[in-house]
Amino acid sequence: MPELSDQVADAVRRGAEELFARQHDDGAFGDSPPSSILGTAGAITALHAADPAGSASLISAGAAWLREAQLPDGGWGGVVGAGSEPVATSVALSALQITAAADSVSAVAAGRGRLADFGGVESVTDPAVQLLCKLFLMLAGFLQPGDLRRLPLEVVLLDKVRRQNISFRTAPFAAMALAQSVTDPATGLRRVTSRLARGKALRLLTDIYEHEGRTGNFSEDPWPAALVCLSLARAALAPELVAASAGYLRRSVRPDGSWDAVSNLDLTRSSFAATGLIAAGYAGDLRLQRTRELFHRCQQSEAFTVLDCPPGGWSFSGARGWPVTLESAEILSALAGLPGSERNESLSTGLDWLTGRQDSRGSWSLWVRDTKLANDGPCPGITSQGITALLDAGRPSSDAAVQTAASWLLTQQRPDGTFENLWYRDFTTGTAVALAALARAGYPGHPVAQRARQWLLDSQLADGGWGPGPQQADARAANIGPVEASVEETAWALHALIEAGVPVESEPVRRGITWLIEAQLPDGSWQPSRVCVYIRHHMNYPNGAIARGLALRALGLYAERSRETSSTTDPAEAAR
Incomplete structure (x- = not known):
């Protein structure tokens, strides 16, 4: 030897x-790299909100891929090959309910059962990620808007505070908080600060868009890009950014209809x-x-x-x-x-x-x-x-x-x-x-x-x-x-x-x-x-x-x- x-x-x-x-x-x-359940679910939900007709075939293929990727226990893992966990399960079942409800009844029911086995969305330990899961469940009709805590959009007015506390989550945070400010407007004195913060949040998203060369990829990752696209589309804000993000999602789809966790x-x-x-x-x-x-x-x-x-x-x-x-x-x-x-x-x-x-x-x-x-x-x-x-x-x-x-x-x-x-x-x-x-x-x-x-x-x-x-x-x-x-x-x-x-x-x-x-x-x-x-x-x-x-x-x-x-x-x- x-x-x-x-x-x-x-x-x-x-x-x-x-x-x-x-x-x-x-x-x-x-x-x-393996395909991402989270990236795929986020992408088809965003495209459904931003361009349902133009992206119909991608949405349908992505939903079919998600159904195929569902594990025998009813849940989904973060990427192909991983065991089921609550974040991917929450987002995947919601995406199927939103985009392909008629074809996904049994898949959604099994996913909800697996999520309940985890202890519900409360089993997600990261508060910000738990909020994301709740957002998708709310869009799917499984939670009420009042079940989501309000994101403090005003934090974007203080750059140092925003950087230290939001950091790399700035893009999805700003987009989601903007959507909340439109769909559930602030009342009282917060209306003034909210109006100021909306302008600053849009400028932050635009600064990212410009820095990246107007690609709309938001860190070349389908998941945050989908969150930005979905949130702005729901709020009917920044159509240029919505179109760019939807374009990035269409370009980054894999041949089998799925998306990566990070494209590059x-x-x-x-x-x-x-x-x-x-x-x-x-x-x-x-x-x-x-x-x-x-x-x-x-x-x-x-x-x-x-x-x-x-x-x-x-x-x-x-x-x-x-x-x-x-x-x-x-x-x-x-x-x-x-x-x-x-x-x-x-x-x-x-x-x-x-x-x-x-x-x-x-x-x-x-x-x-x-x-x-x-x-x-x-x-x-x-x-x-x-x-x-x-x-x-x-x-x-x-x-x-x-x-x-x-x-x-x-x-x-x-x-x-x-x-x-x-x-x-x-x-x-x-x-x-x-x-x-x-x-x-x-x-x-x-x-x-x-x-x-x-x-x-x-x-x-x-x-x-x-x-x-x-x-x-x-x-x-x-x-x-x-x-x-x-x-x-x-x-x-x-x-x-x-x-x-x-x-x-x-x-x-x-x-x-x-x-x-x-x-x-x-x-x-x-x-x-x-x-x-x-x-x-x-x-x-x-x-x-x-x-x-x-x-x-x-x-x-x-x-x-x-x-x-x-x-x-x-x-x-x-x-x-």
Whole structure:
């Protein structure tokens, strides 16, 4: 049987070539994402409100697809392959009732029964998402308008308050609150502030529309685009925005009549693919030059005033998207690992952008600095990624931004030794990236890092891989099913443990590496799992490029440290 090092080399070679085969001519890496129940239900409901005649065939096909996607228990999951959950079930059954009631009687009845089994819409833990579910149920006639709490449209009058409390939800919030202000007008003194706020809300939506190049895609995501389109159509407001959003929804439909969760994740996929390939030894490969050029082209050249974000960062999609810390940090790590990084102006500008987006407390959030919206940040996972990007780019561990971030991170450990990660499944992902960042920032021996390291070691499964961790599995067994290892969590855990000083020849590392090798598919790829978060605690989705990139990163680091260990081994000791 080949030595483990030879198996790793073969896995890296096959994995890299399979990943490169997914690279497009423009340098972006592709994937095959599953269809989204939420995106599909939202899209057909919006088109039904905005353009029922012109979009009749799309609405009918989408409704038929939803009926086919309904699970045997009567519910729907967030994406194809996921178990049923209350958010997708609420929206899907409502969409069928609104758009195709005559053909969907049994499907709607089964969906309502499954929603009741969940404990009704009140089982949705996020208040804003629960309100969205109630909106759809109200439009379907299952709730009364008075059952919906009034959205405080006036919050848009105070930009800082709106950014910190609404953040990336600005577009759907503004559109839904506008619709409420028309269909259920304010009375008394609130009529004055409501009238002022309506003008400001429309300007915010227009600013987003202009920033995105008048596409109407509202972050290139069918779900928020549908919410904006639906709300404005119901209120008979902003016909230009309604038409643009409806056009985007028509353009982004899949051949089978469904819609994605997010239509364009080119920069997300390409950043993880690039960092994985670089770690695996492909930094000098000419094919990555196209990806570097993609990153250069897509660096934001204009401020995104809606979120008070200056130019210099990256979105998850293209050059006119919503700049975010997570993708920006990963892209910076990739640019730093490619040849000529010391002369890369995009890297330099991006590093300044990243440090400028750091929260006053030292952390990083996803969209808005010092946000108060829990789903935006501050996030241990994103903060760890910020630390890693700065260190990858050559900043010393003594750098002020690195140290203030590490100091904040040291205060965020949960009692069991884990860390949260807002945009990936808890808790292995957050614990792993935090441990790796702390180790590289000069804290490998700190008690916080030691507890995180021990938790990861204790959480390794019998087969050698890692899953979400026993606590998460216990809490959400009904949703995630059996406790199984995933490529992403195994790769993240291995990478962190090696960075934290666990010897590559140790049993936990060797077992984990063996699991990754055995999990590789015949074509050289790895099967992704639903570890990426779309709606926290309610909807996760897979990303194949992330799975492949993380696997290559872990295998590449193992190979590098194995070579270092071999080169420093005393020949006499080795002979014994």
